[in-house]
Amino acid sequence: MSPIKHVAIIMDGNGRWGLKHKNSRNLGHRAGLNTVETVIDECIKEKIKYLTLYTFSTENWKRPKKEINFLFNLLENFLIKRVKDLIKNKISVKFIGELSKLPITLKTLIKTSEKKTLQNSIIQINVALNYGSKGELINALRSINKKKIKINEQNIDKNLFTKGIPDPEILIRTGNTQRLSNFLLWQSAYTEIFFEKKLWPDFSKKDFKKILTKFKYIKRNFGSI
Numbered sequence: 001m002s003p004i005k006h007v008a009i010i011m012d013g014n015g016r017w018g019l020k021h022k023n024s025r026n027l028g029h030r031a032g033l034n035t036v037e038t039v040i041d042e043c044i045k046e047k048i049k050y051l052t053l054y055t056f057s058t059e060n061w062k063r064p065k066k067e068i069n070f071l072f073n074l075l076e077n078f079l080i081k082r083v084k085d086l087i088k089n090k091i092s093v094k095f096i097g098e099l100s101k102l103p104i105t106l107k108t109l110i111k112t113s114e115k116k117t118l119q120n121s122i123i124q125i126n127v128a129l130n131y132g133s134k135g136e137l138i139n140a141l142r143s144i145n146k147k148k149i150k151i152n153e154q155n156i157d158k159n160l161f162t163k164g165i166p167d168p169e170i171l172i173r174t175g176n177t178q179r180l181s182n183f184l185l186w187q188s189a190y191t192e193i194f195f196e197k198k199l200w201p202d203f204s205k206k207d208f209k210k211i212l213t214k215f216k217y218i219k220r221n222f223g224s225i
Helices: 014-022 025-045 065-088 104-117 133-147 153-158 205-216
Strands: 006-010 050-057 091-096 123-131 170-173 192-195
Touching (some): 025 065, 025 123, 025 205
Parallel strands (some): 170 192
16 A cells, blocks of 8 residues: 555646747646546546546636636536546546635535546545635634634644645656745645646656655654654
């Protein structure tokens, strides 16, 4: 049994890859879906139960409207076409973030996909959509205040979008950028972080396996000696 329960990924570099290879940022986002499928397959083989993908941040609304619409349409089409495959392969999907601000069609598809795949247990794919870690923490503190319960680590954990999901052991960021960009800041306190130079569509099965192997040789002390 793999000691890795949860891998989180910042899938950076789709737009740059698209401009370089296809002269279109949008086609880079489409190409990135192939890498997503590769990584999901490898997680299943490695018996990793949770995979969190940073898909759209609360800061991404600053991007051109055409690109935002393309991203949402890409996700809608994926959910329409692939939900049967998710059920067949026992993959559950959960969306984390400020989902109320998303387009109505997408919100409906999200609810349907989550409901249809709820009982699947091979792996849970957490799609971080309109997600920002600072906003998540503010929401958690508001919920705690509303419930009139004590502010402590346990209660914050229970009121995050990721409640019930173990913290990631591994966080990968592709695209040759070394920052967390408001992603799982609370949950990544003791996460091993791997920054990859490759753009997301170029990230391969071999690259992913190399990281998993490296992780297995890391001694994790969690503050002790």
